[in-house]
Amino acid sequence: MTFSIEEVNKDPILLPNISLGYRILSSCASPTSALRAALALASGLEEINPVSLCPPAISALIAESGSSQSIPVAGTFGPFHLPVVSYFSACACLSDRIKYPTFFRTVSSDYFQAKALAALMRHFDWQWIGVIQSDNEYGRSGVNGLSQEVKRFKVCIAFVATILRTYTINKIQNVVNIIKQSTVKVILAFATEGDFHPLMLEIVKQNITGIQWLSSDAWITAARPSTPEMYQAFGGALGFVGRKMAIPKLKPFLTNIDPYKDQNTAFVRDFWEIMAGCRPVLSGETVEGSKICKGNETIDYHHTFFDVTELRDPYNVYKAVYAIAHALHRLLFCQPVGEKTMKPCLNISELQTKQVTEQLQKLNFTNQFGDNIFFDENGNPPAYYDLINWQLINGKVQHVTVGHYASVANGVYELSIQKNEIVWRTGKMVPSSLCSNDCPRGTREAQIKGKHPCCFDCISCDDGTIANSTGAAECSPCPQEYWSNDRKDECIPKAIEFLTYQEPIGIAVTVVSLLGASLSLATLMVYIRYRETPVIKASNSELSCFLLFSLLLCFLCPLTFIGRPTLWTCMLRHTAFGVTFALCISSVLGKTIVVVTAFKATFPGNNAGAKFGPSQQRIIVCSCTVIQIIICVLWLRLNPPFPDMVFRYSNKKIVLECNPGSEAAFYAVLGYIGLLAITCLVLAFLARKLPDNFNEAKFITFSMLIFSAVWITFIPAYISSPGKFTVAAETFTILASAFGLLICIFVSKCYIILIKPEKNTKRHVMGKS
16 A cells, blocks of 8 residues: 555656655454554544644545454445445445445445356355355355355255354354255355364364365465465365456555654565565564564565465555545546536545545546456445465465456356366366266256255156156156157157058958958859849839949948048048949938839829839939039038048057047938938838838848848947057948948849749749749
8 A cells, every 4th residue: 555655746748746645454354453553544524723734634435354343334334425435345235325325445345246256156066065154244145146146056065164263162063064065066165264264173183084175265365374384275266356466666654664664664574574584663663572683684575475476355445545646646637528628637635535536436537557456336346356376386375376257248247267277176077066067968956845946856748748857856848749768858750550451351341342342242242243134124224233333442442541541632532432332322222112102102192113213213313412422522622521630549659530620510421321221211212112022122221221220339449449440340330331232132132143043034923924
């Protein structure tokens, strides 16, 4: 501080012809002593002569190092508008402008240090940490800010232990026991060097090793704990400190300290006693218990005290002095305000501390080292930290810079680390600190009731969900077309299911379908070959051929139900089924009407047989079929069937089936076929006892009963059958009903034609034999 003030006084540009005076008092790191010293400095405020050319007793106060000491000082002088600039008080609580309106500092606030420490923990994935804090505002405020930050990164604090330099050995040992019983491998000590040192000694004494220590800026670069003995337990410690700077002109100033040049200079004799091992005395002064200097002593200028290349806290003092000097300069000297107006010069006797505070708040300048100096609305400087690592080099503990944390944009901070340069307590491997190990793939974290969020069990993901990374908090559901594998770490495509030609059901349907088509075709050939025989003529050969042709199509229809559904096959299978069966039942209906009208034609005067000839029969068949075709065309036009993926049958497979599109159209097709079948059944039933040796109405009745029974049975089977079995049920129903018609109507006739040709006569058909 003395060097900085003298440098300002020698500067011809900064405060020209004005010298800064100063008075330095020691607070002995005590809040009460700090306040007493500050009040002593400020006590001259009421003694100033109003006509004096001198400014107030003090224009600003540079104080204090510890936050606990700065809090009462800043709180006391705030109402008096006296600016207080601290070079080491980092407590975030001092940023409260309501309580401390005139407090400024050149050291970064613990608010930013908490953000830096939280970013460090996140960077190395330390989720389970312990905290040791000073039992004062510095420790409590710092840990409170840290707790708020680490919550965002899901870091859990296992314990918070408090220490203070005045604690008894029993309290310190209690903290040591907490450390020994905990499972944490990373511990942050947010404490001042004086408070933490007794605990460090006890930890070394009890040989507690294997802990990765993190430090606040209060002790990581302190000289007292940086010894090889402490390194046994605290080697590899990491901590953030302010920016370091080299002040080359400071070394000549230090080496020129001589207690015999100015014996009244503050602290010089105490300094000389430490460095030279003897105490210089004034003339006539008696000193007891100390070696008296003779005047020819020399000191070792290679001592670390004279190393001015890596100054951190002294550089904060340097910035504090220059900040006050620049604020005074702006108040006392004219500066242009506009193009023609000039700021009036302030008489030094008119200087007020409130004005100094206002200028400090607006201050913004760049010092000779290129460092931008300013204070935000809370009196804080721009945050910048070096990341320090304790390393043992040549038998000495060195504070090696391995990274930094600084602002890169408005409100955005960046952590940069040279991992390869770090020496860990565990060697070159980054230590791990977890309450529970990360859950493996395929499992998720399950919170244990009553414990920290970082402590959890791992449970397997539910079916249909996966965790494809370690440490998953939740399992992710698979897409609809995928399902989880057995390990629950990957979504695999669901099995595709549809009726194929290769599986047993598909083979059976194909074989039966081709068999029925072959029998229909063979029967048709028989009818064509024996079309002139009485049996064929009696059963209406033209309608029989229509019926056999439609049965041939009915037997081939199930083949469209096999294979992967496409848009064309879906439209074809439903419409082909509807039209072919409509043609089939229409032919049966025509044969039934022929039988009924033929019987009525036997009554005298009844010419019904003449009115219902071949042309009328064709009209009946065609008109009944056309109605079904119209229904199918409207169905295809308005809402046609389409291939669909169905997921409801099973979680592990996708059933490909044809969605009918319009349920109403689908049931209209079935209903129309049912209407034709019921009409046939009623007419055939009424004509079943007609006096004829070869009454075809009986066979039509049986065929319609079988047809109706098959389709009535199909409805519950269709509804209850899952997946491809629905298609199988529909195909077997088609085949069964077609076989029923083929067997009931044509087997008996083919039997007579092929096996009993002697019965294939007109007399036998007329029932006269």
